[in-house]
Amino acid sequence: MPATTAFQFDNTYARELQGFHAPWKPASVPTPQLLYFNRDLADELGLDGALLDSPEGAAVLGGNVLPEGAEPIAQVYAGHQFGNFSRQLGDGRALLLGEVVDRLGRRRDIAFKGSGATPFSRGGDGKAAVGPMLREVLIGEGMHALGIPTTRALAVTATGEQVRRERLLPGAVLTRVAASHLRVGTFEFFSSRQELERVRQLADYAIARHDPDLVGTPERFLALLRRVAGRQSALIAQWMNVGFIHGVMNTDNMTISGETIDYGPCAFMEAYDPQAVFSSIDKNGRYAYGNQPLIARWNLARLAEALLPLMVEDDSDEAVEAAVAQATEVIDAVPGLYQAALLQGQRVKLGLTTEDDALDAGLADRWLTLLHTQGVDFTLGWRRLAEAAEGDDAPLLDLVKDPEALQAWLGAWRERCAREDGGVPSASVARAARLRRTNPWVIPRNHLVEEALAAATEGDLAPFKRLLDAVRRPFDAESTAQARFAEPAPSEVTACYQTFCGT
Ligand code: AMP
């Protein structure tokens, strides 16, 4: 069986949404070679991994040979970028090859990124470099291992071609798997052109795909908005609880599915600081760590505007007012949804299994204040609660400048835990185990990601493979062999660390 038959495509987007995309072909590349192939993901997708993980597969995954059943298209979208509306964006260097239904019955997009210029490239070359595509692998797999909804990398194929950035870099094509590539910006594209019927078609498509229980229901467009608001609130809360900074939360990078998408200038925070921002293009800190919940709400308000005409029952002023009021209510509920999801996550991260509405939010807030004022590494600070639960505060004390402030907080935490435990002696052992399952030891640390990508760019994939292996097991027992993956960067490095969108 040839690799070209590896996918069982069923392409609803191409078929049902005429006028929402341009049929296009991937560019041919000189010498496609697989740098990375995700066998487990291939298996999950019901693909024959062995067939694709081969030179023949590389020809498919590099774009030279179209797999059977693929109908490659460039999707159109618009988007608010750093707050400014761009009415014409779209896949400028990506192509949706098609959709497959995975082993669990979930429809997943198979798409290329870096497969050459399209009608939406706006002067860009449509290409991608090895470093940024392997970055999608490292961060995406790290997020997945942390239990955070994300698009995933099936493959990265070196093209054998050089791409021109600040300097010449080896080129690559990413094969990305997503629940869909529907974005807030996809809706904005048609709504900004007053193409109301297309907005409706798109919304019904999104509902069928992501919220099938709403199909055909009378208030489904409002319900869709509510669902997306719920998914995004939960997602951002998860980001915040692992210190993830997306870096470019434009509306074209916000999915309807609730998956994290587009790992460009993203970074994990080290010392806890709500104002942390790493992206070199984010001059005003719009997408700083602490702003992410606000930006999510702002983006959801753009989705609400796009969907609003669909919610209006007739032309009367009353109907318009009613729709506006309902959509506004959904958007106004976002901070509450987010706070609830955040607090729920924080409780788990504090090792709590019960809810105390009078105490928990304050306990979590004071903990974060402590991490902030003491300059504690966000990941290790949480992780060291496991030893503290076992009665050993020393590892946590090692991370702070002011032991008294920490002791005071630990006292309050222990009281809260004791109330929950009701004197059961084994409770602290169980708590420590839970804490180690929820607070990662290893995250994709920025300096290690950079180190791995720099080596890969020079042709040495060993550091990338080692780091990938580590970030896929974030909660593993701590070992001296893996210790370097858990250590924060030297503070001099973090102080001037910047991520670039030059992808
Ligand atoms: P991103 O920042 O990756 O989310 O991309 C924003 C927009 O710029 C999208 O419409 C991309 O397709 C487009 N884009 C980014 N890089 C390139 C490139 N090298 N060539 C063409 N279009 C690009």
Ligand code: MG
């Ligand atoms: Mg994007």
